Amino acid sequence: MLLTCKIGTEDIQIVEVEPNDPILILKEKLDINDNKTKFIFKGITYMINCNLYFKDIGLTSDALIYLNSPAISGN
Numbered sequence: 412m413l414l415t416c417k418i419g420t421e422d423i424q425i426v427e428v429e430p431n432d433p434i435l436i437l438k439e440k441l442d443i444n445d446n447k448t449k450f451i452f453k454g455i456t457y458m459i460n461c462n463l464y465f466k467d468i469g470l471t472s473d474a475l476i477y478l479n480s481p482a483i484s485g486n
Contacts, residue, residue, distance in 0.1 A: 430466040
């Protein structure tokens with residue numbers, strides 16, 4: 412599946428992942444070093460540095476997610 416990842420206000424990246432992949436794979440695919448980075452999917456916030464799989468949160472097809480990194484947003 413393709414994830415369109417909106418990072419900050421202008422950066423958009425598209426990555427390919429599988430429902431059985433751990434969410435943690437986004438750190439590698441998006442070159443994110445900050446473990447406090449979160450993302451929003453269907454109105455729920457998830458930590459990117461977690462042990463869940465995409466299928467665990469219901470993310471099983473192409474989707475848009477919004478990433479929030481304290482290093483980017485100042486939060």
